[in-house]
Amino acid sequence: MRDVYAVGIGITTFARLEYPLVEIAAYPGLMALRDSGLKKVDHLYVANMGGGRVNHQTGLASAVVDNLSLTPAGAETIENGPASGASAIKQGYMAVASGMHETVMVVGAERMREVNNLEATDFVATLTHPHAEYIYGITLPSLAGMFTRLYMEKYGVTSRHLAMVAVKNHANAMFNEFAHLHQPITIEGILDSPEAATNNPMVADPLRFFDCCPVSDGGACVILATAEIAKKPDKPIIKLAGIGQATDTHAIHDRQEPTDLLAVREAARKCFEMAGIKPKDVDVAELHDAFTILEIVESEEAGFFKKGQGHISLEKGETKLGGKLPINPSGGLKARGHPVGATGVAQAYEIVTQLRGDAGQRQVKDAKIGFTCNFGGFGNNVVCLTFTRES
Amino acid sequence: MELNIYAYKCKRCGHVQYPYRTLCRNCKENDHNKFDIVPLSKKGKLVTFTHLYTLPADYETVKLTLGIVALEDGNKITGQLNIKEPKIGMQVMGKVEVVRKELYEKRLGMVFYEV
Numbered sequence: 001m002r003d004v005y006a007v008g009i010g011i012t013t014f015a016r017l018e019y020p021l022v023e024i025a026a027y028p029g030l031m032a033l034r035d036s037g038l039k040k041v042d043h044l045y046v047a048n049m050g051g052g053r054v055n056h057q058t059g060l061a062s063a064v065v066d067n068l069s070l071t072p073a074g075a076e077t078i079e080n081g082p083a084s085g086a087s088a089i090k091q092g093y094m095a096v097a098s099g100m101h102e103t104v105m106v107v108g109a110e111r112m113r114e115v116n117n118l119e120a121t122d123f124v125a126t127l128t129h130p131h132a133e134y135i136y137g138i139t140l141p142s143l144a145g146m147f148t149r150l151y152m153e154k155y156g157v158t159s160r161h162l163a164m165v166a167v168k169n170h171a172n173a174m175f176n177e178f179a180h181l182h183q184p185i186t187i188e189g190i191l192d193s194p195e196a197a198t199n200n201p202m203v204a205d206p207l208r209f210f211d212c213c214p215v216s217d218g219g220a221c222v223i224l225a226t227a228e229i230a231k232k233p234d235k236p237i238i239k240l241a242g243i244g245q246a247t248d249t250h251a252i253h254d255r256q257e258p259t260d261l262l263a264v265r266e267a268a269r270k271c272f273e274m275a276g277i278k279p280k281d282v283d284v285a286e287l288h289d290a291f292t293i294l295e296i297v298e299s300e301e302a303g304f305f306k307k308g309q310g311h312i313s314l315e316k317g318e319t320k321l322g323g324k325l326p327i328n329p330s331g332g333l334k335a336r337g338h339p340v341g342a343t344g345v346a347q348a349y350e351i352v353t354q355l356r357g358d359a360g361q362r363q364v365k366d367a368k369i370g371f372t373c374n375f376g377g378f379g380n381n382v383v384c385l386t387f388t389r390e391s
Numbered sequence: 392m393e394l395n396i397y398a399y400k401c402k403r404c405g406h407v408q409y410p411y412r413t414l415c416r417n418c419k420e421n422d423h424n425k426f427d428i429v430p431l432s433k434k435g436k437l438v439t440f441t442h443l444y445t446l447p448a449d450y451e452t453v454k455l456t457l458g459i460v461a462l463e464d465g466n467k468i469t470g471q472l473n474i475k476e477p478k479i480g481m482q483v484m485g486k487v488e489v490v491r492k493e494l495y496e497k498r499l500g501m502v503f504y505e506v
């Protein structure tokens with residue numbers, strides 16, 4: 001297997017976008033082509049979860065490859081729930097590493113705001129077990145709510161810790177022009193003041209409104225290629241050094257210890273092993289904070305902090321910009337937004353930007369190794385990536 | 392007739408699984424017709440719960456209380472709670488009732504009450 005490099009990146013604004021899903025996918029692809037200096041690619045992978053259901057658009061990759069006038073390049077749509085993005089990057093990696101292709105464009109795109117919030121939530125809830133969960137009215141926020149309550153009871157995490165994640169990520173997103181939410185928030189406004197109950201109502205007790213990511217439209221792209229192609233552009237060389245994936249039971253109640261996210265633990269371990277690094281070597285991480293609790297727990301399961309200690313490190317400011325390990329400098333899913341199929345690619349976009357030193361006011365100083373965790377279902381399919389700067 | 396929720400007991404190793412899987416999680420037995428259907432116990436202890444305020448479209452109530460219960464027979468189940476102030480660790484008793492009314496169909500599932 002040969003080494004694989006990220007040679008071009010692109011992204012749309014994450015927000016409510018009033019143009020078709022195909023163009024939400026094509027636009028970041030165009031940006032990434034320009035960024036890489038390439039005129040064409042050998043293959044295209046498009047990560048998307050709801051095109052067929054929400055946007056009445058199946059066969060998305062075929063539509064995108066034509067929209068970008070890249071035919072007759074091969075193209076496939078990858079659906080792996082909210083982990084579709086990182087899964088598509090993994091497919092792209094394998095295509096280049098195996099020698100089958102020289103250049104692969106990986107796009108992630110989703111348009112969830114075409115339907116109302118009820119339909120969007122129900123669309124995501126189709127991830128849950130149809131007979132053992134979905135029929136009870138279980139949605140992703142309710143799974144996260146049950147998980148959070150148990151985590152609080154067991155490890156002493158409080159609503160204040162959760163609010164700290166939200167405040168940090170909203171602050172980071174202020175420096176990200178592509179982020180969905182440009183809205184600075186304070187602990188006082190969402191927790192302590194008399195208005196907090198109105199500002200920040202309960203969604204899935206103990207999770208409140210500001211503990212949940214917004215429903216976003218958006219797209220992102222990373223072009224992967226061989227070493228020869230990576231050396232051409234006048235940019236730092238960024239290697240896709242590690243990939244790890246793991247799965248867990250479909251129904252959450254089936255897990256022996258409901259507060260463990262074993263798929264994150266295993267995916268991160270494999271990813272670090274492949275990259276030949278340790279969690280302590282990581283300079284910047286993008287974690288899948290669809291709910292604030294997840295940033296804390298993933299930071300533990302990935303091995304950055306001990307189990308049950310993630311909220312202590314958060315309290316000390318270690319995960320802020322300028323801290324020991326900045327987490328979610330982009331604003332994370334919480335504030336950059338979460339167009340489900342695009343998220344894994346958007347995380348990779350942020351890490352490549354950071355490692356190139358192009359992140360402006362949210363730049364993590366001297367970032368050389370970056371990590372992403374893309375979390376599918378409620379932890380039943382997790383894909384982690386490690387990128388390193390070569391020069 | 393008393394309604395039940397059923398689990399699947401492997402004919403080879405005796406492992407009980409809920410929900411259904413085509414292969415036994417314990418012994419990976421892959422013969423045909425390899426499960427006995429056994430009713431799940433209805434008594435158990437509340438593991439965790441949430442009050443959900445953003446409800447799916449099929450519900451007309453203000454909130455839905457959902458939880459995971461560790462049953463006496465060693466299995467765990469997700470269900471609805473008809474309990475005003477649930478507490479982790481409390482004893483609960485389940486009943487099979489309508490848990491979701493869809494357009495043409497009523498779905499049955501486990502609803503737990505305080506003992």
